[in-house]
Amino acid sequence: MTELLTAAQMRAIEQAAIESGNVAGLELMERAGQGAVGAILAEWPELGVGEHRVVVLCGPGNNGGDGFVIARLLKEAGWEVDVSLYGDAGNLPPDAKVNYERWAAMGAIRAYRIDPPPLVDDYLKLPDRFDLLIDAVFGSGLTRPFTGLFTIIALGRERLTEAGVKCVAVDVPSGLCADSGRVLGCVIPADLTVTFHRQKVGHFLNQGPEVSTKISVADIGIEGSPRSRVGAVGGCPAAPGDAIQLVETPRQLDKFNGHKYSHGHALILSGGVGKGGAARLSARGALRIGAGAVTIGCPPAALIENAAQLTAIMLTAVKDVYALNDILKDDRINALCLGPGFGVGDREKALLAAVLEHRSPGRDPGPQPAGQSQGPGSRPGLRRIVLDADVLSLLAQDESLFAKLHKDCVLTPHGGEFARLFPDIAERLNQPASTGPAYSKVDATRDAAKRSGCVILFKGPDTVIADPSGRCSINAAVYERSAHWLATAGSGDVLAGFITGLLARGFDPMHAAKAGAWLHTECARSFGPGLIAEDLPEELPKVFRTLGL
Numbered sequence: 001m002t003e004l005l006t007a008a009q010m011r012a013i014e015q016a017a018i019e020s021g022n023v024a025g026l027e028l029m030e031r032a033g034q035g036a037v038g039a040i041l042a043e044w045p046e047l048g049v050g051e052h053r054v055v056v057l058c059g060p061g062n063n064g065g066d067g068f069v070i071a072r073l074l075k076e077a078g079w080e081v082d083v084s085l086y087g088d089a090g091n092l093p094p095d096a097k098v099n100y101e102r103w104a105a106m107g108a109i110r111a112y113r114i115d116p117p118p119l120v121d122d123y124l125k126l127p128d129r130f131d132l133l134i135d136a137v138f139g140s141g142l143t144r145p146f147t148g149l150f151t152i153i154a155l156g157r158e159r160l161t162e163a164g165v166k167c168v169a170v171d172v173p174s175g176l177c178a179d180s181g182r183v184l185g186c187v188i189p190a191d192l193t194v195t196f197h198r199q200k201v202g203h204f205l206n207q208g209p210e211v212s213t214k215i216s217v218a219d220i221g222i223e224g225s226p227r228s229r230v231g232a233v234g235g236c237p238a239a240p241g242d243a244i245q246l247v248e249t250p251r252q253l254d255k256f257n258g259h260k261y262s263h264g265h266a267l268i269l270s271g272g273v274g275k276g277g278a279a280r281l282s283a284r285g286a287l288r289i290g291a292g293a294v295t296i297g298c299p300p301a302a303l304i305e306n307a308a309q310l311t312a313i314m315l316t317a318v319k320d321v322y323a324l325n326d327i328l329k330d331d332r333i334n335a336l337c338l339g340p341g342f343g344v345g346d347r348e349k350a351l352l353a354a355v356l357e358h359r360s361p362g363r364d365p366g367p368q369p370a371g372q373s374q375g376p377g378s379r380p381g382l383r384r385i386v387l388d389a390d391v392l393s394l395l396a397q398d399e400s401l402f403a404k405l406h407k408d409c410v411l412t413p414h415g416g417e418f419a420r421l422f423p424d425i426a427e428r429l430n431q432p433a434s435t436g437p438a439y440s441k442v443d444a445t446r447d448a449a450k451r452s453g454c455v456i457l458f459k460g461p462d463t464v465i466a467d468p469s470g471r472c473s474i475n476a477a478v479y480e481r482s483a484h485w486l487a488t489a490g491s492g493d494v495l496a497g498f499i500t501g502l503l504a505r506g507f508d509p510m511h512a513a514k515a516g517a518w519l520h521t522e523c524a525r526s527f528g529p530g531l532i533a534e535d536l537p538e539e540l541p542k543v544f545r546t547l548g549l
């Protein structure tokens with residue numbers, strides 16, 4: 001389980017470690033500097049031999065303090081070191097001040113004012129040639145846009161790359177909000193980002209991956225402390241609910257043996273003639289991921305078209321709400337998917353309302369293993385439903401439909417659909433960030449889940465999944481899991497099918513959304529560039545084999 005931290009959570013954990021009496025803040029700063037130097041030499045072993053020159057840019061807070069430690073350690077290792085301070089030495093926080101003084105005893109410091117800004121003829125003085133730039137200007141304490149003299153580095157970053165200079169961000173690239181991955185003002189993109197104890201949420205959201213480039217996590221020795229995790233330090237203001245998790249290999253995919261109906265039966269409702277491709281993609285995804293049976297329900301006129309394309313997937317006519325209610329008398333149908341290629345007419349609206357209101361008779365499920373119920377028909381009450389694509393437009397247009405959403409629904413919007421469904425939340429998210437910590441995709445998804453009362457999976461390379469209680473995870477298709485070729489027509493339809501199939505298999509909505517998103521990315525990575533949506537379900541058996549299933 002990989003826990004991601006907000007700045008407030010990290011501060012609380014650090015504070016708890018210091019209050020425990022086991023470690024002082026100054027020692028943590030020393031370890032942070034040592035961790036950064038270790039990560040740099042591990043990344044570029046060639047920097048461990050010969051003579052090199054480094055420019056260290058220190059800011060006015062503890063991030064700057066880490067910078068002074070790094071400057072000292074590199075100087076002791078024989079490097080030529082240039083140090084600049086952005087801010088007033090007299091106002092440095094205590095630990096940073098100690099390290100400022102330690103450095104001042106062994107080398108020079110060029111200091112530049114923040115307020116009022118330096119005169120126009122003052123400029124950032126850098127040596128003609130250097131090998132490494134340490135960006136210790138701002139870390140998790142960024143509260144307002146990064147502007148002023150030091151943004152010259154951000155603006156001239158390409159020239160530094162051309163000159164062969166490697167740029168290392170301490171904790172986060174300066175200008176990047178550690179909670180939201182949004183840029184406040186300007187940012188200094190890094191070649192390597194060294195962070196401490198845990199990765200931060202902002203490393204995975206929005207522009208975070210693009211400007212952090214590669215993350216190395218340095219252990220600063222608080223791992224063993226009893227309060228090193230979010231759950232242990234409790235209510236941090238920036239993090240309601242549980243900690244934010246990175247979605248990882250799903251568990252329990254193999255723990256469900258039995259006949260085909262104990263793997264559930266998914267019903268995918270499809271659109272009219274010539275519009276069935278999307279639902280067929282979803283159905284194929286649901287079947288491959290392990291639903292025991294999958295049926296497409298389409299308007300009668302589309303039966304022939306679908307029949308010509310389907311074999312293992314069953315087909316039934318769904319003319320109207322009466323026909324649908326008849327089908328749903330079969331209590332084995334335990335998961336539904338509505339939206340891909342569905343249409344936005346009156347028939348579709350009526351079907352959506354009927355599905356959202358439908359109650360299956362069910363039986364008492366009894367005790368259940370975490371993340372799974374006991375299969376079809378075992379759960380009384382509402383059906384588990386994935387709502388995607390066209391259905392999201394219907395929900396956006398009709399408040400009474402939106403009001404019928406319930407906790408067994410999973411909504412899978414992309415950015416445009418999210419903005420139609422939750423215009424005020426999207427507006428807040430899309431406004432330029434002017435204060436840190438900035439409103440994030442995690443905040444937006446949590447707010448949307450709370451308002452709708454269901455699980456929201458907000459798509460993108462940084463897919464955020466949240467439930468109404470505030471539980472939240474990120475399926476990150478970035479860094480070593482990058483799969484930008486997933487942005488291909490129809491891949492979202494397959495994702496909706498994956499989640500539906502997992503619901504049919506008895507996964508709870510949150511678990512199904514997380515596992516579906518993770519497997520979707522894994523299929524894309526396994527297939528590689530050139531992928532089209534049809535390839536995704538076909539890649540699942542290979543991914544399952546890799547998982548040892």
Ligand SMILES: NC(=O)C1=CN([C@@H]2O[C@H](COP(=O)(O)OP(=O)(O)OC[C@H]3O[C@@H](n4cnc5c(N)ncnc54)[C@H](O)[C@@H]3O)[C@@H](O)[C@H]2O)[C@@H](O)CC1
Nearest residue numbers: 014029032061062063138139140141142143144145146171
């Ligand atoms: N929390 C922890 O456990 C640890 C933190 N460490 C370091 O401490 C950092 C956090 O330190 P701080 O909380 O002091 O935060 P920062 O060092 O990021 O900076 C905060 C300071 O910058 C000012 N500031 C913020 N935005 C500004 C802007 N746009 N223009 C000008 N000034 C601005 C603030 O008023 C404040 O004085 C981390 O990123 C990390 O590098 C490490 O030493 C290791 C341990």
Ligand SMILES: Nc1ncnc2c1ncn2[C@@H]1O[C@H](COP(=O)(O)OP(=O)(O)O)[C@@H](O)[C@H]1O
Nearest residue numbers: 414459460461477484486487489490491492493
């Ligand atoms: N750059 C990217 N890297 C990884 N995954 C991506 C990227 N862009 C989009 N995706 C994923 O691809 C899928 C696209 O879904 P969607 O936008 O609904 O497309 P469609 O409607 O064509 O099916 C989503 O799962 C989304 O998270």
Ligand SMILES: [K+]
Nearest residue numbers: 138170172174
């Ligand atoms: K930094």
